Amino acid sequence: MLKFISSFVVCLTAVVFCTNLGLAEKPQSTEDALAAGKSIYDKVCYICHGSEGKGDGPSAFFMAAYLAPRPRDFTVGTYKFRTTPTGEMPSDEDLFRTVTNGVPGFMPSFQGLSESERWEVIFYIKSMSSAFAETPAVDPIVIDNRPAPTASSIQRGREVYKELKCWDCHGHNGLGDGPSTNNMFDDLKMKMFAQDLTKPFTFRGGDTPEDIYRTFMTGLNGTPMPSYAKSLEGREKDAWHMVNYILSLARPKRPTP
Ligand code: HEC
Ligand code: HEC
Numbered sequence: 001m002l003k004f005i006s007s008f009v010v011c012l013t014a015v016v017f018c019t020n021l022g023l024a025e026k027p028q029s030t031e032d033a034l035a036a037g038k039s040i041y042d043k044v045c046y047i048c049h050g051s052e053g054k055g056d057g058p059s060a061f062f063m064a065a066y067l068a069p070r071p072r073d074f075t076v077g078t079y080k081f082r083t084t085p086t087g088e089m090p091s092d093e094d095l096f097r098t099v100t101n102g103v104p105g106f107m108p109s110f111q112g113l114s115e116s117e118r119w120e121v122i123f124y125i126k127s128m129s130s131a132f133a134e135t136p137a138v139d140p141i142v143i144d145n146r147p148a149p150t151a152s153s154i155q156r157g158r159e160v161y162k163e164l165k166c167w168d169c170h171g172h173n174g175l176g177d178g179p180s181t182n183n184m185f186d187d188l189k190m191k192m193f194a195q196d197l198t199k200p201f202t203f204r205g206g207d208t209p210e211d212i213y214r215t216f217m218t219g220l221n222g223t224p225m226p227s228y229a230k231s232l233e234g235r236e237k238d239a240w241h242m243v244n245y246i247l248s249l250a251r252p253k254r255p256t257p
Contacts, residue, residue: 026092027116029123037124040117045125048107049074053128068185068192068223069106069204077131078187080220081205083140086227089132091140095122103204141217141229143210147237149244157245160238164231166216169194169224174249180224187222194225198249212243 027033042051050056053074060071072079081098082090099118102109110118126132147153161167161174169184171177174197181194200207205215217239219227232239 027119029126033120033123034127036117037120037122040113040121041124044110044113045121049125053125066191068188068190069103070188070190071107073188074125074128077129077135078222080222081214082218082221083143083214084138084218085141085229086219087221088138089135091137092119092122092126093140095125097206101206104202106204141214143213143217145236146209146213146240146243149247153241153244154248156238157241157243157248160242161245164228164242166242170197174198174246184224186224192223197246198251199253200247200250201253209240209243209247212246213239216242 041049046057047059048055048057048071050060050071055071055073057071077089079090079094082088082094084091084094096118099110099113099122110121113121167178169176169178169180171181171194176194176196178194184192184194186192195203200212203211203215205211205220215225216228217232218229219225228239
């Protein structure tokens with residue numbers, strides 16, 4: 001009996017581990033996987049991203065015509081939410097994270113698709129741009145060792161925010177009201193605003209400390225939000241202090257009536 005219980009526990013732990021860490025094998029991008037990806041795409045993605053991936057699906061028509069962000073045009077090969085340095089292509093895992101979590105306010109989470117379905121649809125959207133094949137894959141940046149958000153860490157973060165002139169776009173108190181914010185456009189010439197940093201639940205790239213670190217270290221390709229990897233080279237602690245500062249600005253989400 002004891003033996004049975006212990007092997008049951010081992011099995012259960014293995015299952016819990018594998019699901020939590022997303023350790024399920026990443027499948028190969030075969031012809032079959034691409035075909036399966038296309039049929040998923042034609043059911044759930046085309047409505048915004050368009051049948052040929054140009055970001056011009058039927059519901060994109062109803063989104064504000066001159067306001068960013070538009071659904072991504074997959075034929076261009078420009079991606080915002082990456083662990084890879086500025087200007088580079090995203091890793092497969094970056095795309096997997098975006099499809100799994102969605103983009104708050106703009107794109108639903110696709111956790112309802114199985115992991116292999118998510119991989120299949122990712123292989124399919126990658127096949128829409130030659131940029132993936134033409135650009136060598138690069139290593140993701142290291143995101144590690146966050147210091148505790150103590151008062152002195154937050155204070156130091158505020159100094160770094162000032163020094164790097166984040167306020168020029170995001171404002172002195174992070175409200176998204178900096179002097180440059182009224183004159184910003186993305187690559188598609190769509191009007192865009194600097195994010196209000198006091199509302200982390202609206203961050204499209206995610207609002208965990210690691211997400212925020214990634215956002216300003218790698219930048220958002222195709223938008224005015226630059227990468228600060230050069231300015232913060234060898235200053236990882238300062239980068240983390242700034243993450244702690246940004247999170248300290250968070251205002252509570254207003255309860256929905
Ligand atoms: C309701 C509309 C909608 C649907 C449905 C939708 N998307 Fe999106 N998607 C968007 C919008 C809008 C953006 C741009 C967000 C931004 O730039 O901040 C986007 C961006 C993306 C990105 C780019 C992320 C990056 O790093 O730049 C990927 C990848 C993506 N979508 C994949 C998918 C896939 C795969 C599906 C179907 C399984 C899908 N989307 C369904 C609206 C949608
Ligand atoms: C030139 C203007 C500009 C400067 C300078 C700038 N940002 Fe941004 N930032 C933007 C814009 C524009 C967006 C919104 C991009 C989008 O909507 O895709 C943004 C978005 C963000 C986001 C949220 C991204 C998300 O996931 O939605 C964070 C966090 C951020 N910036 C942090 C910073 C920090 C920290 C600095 C300074 C180190 C900084 N920014 C400097 C323009 C700027």
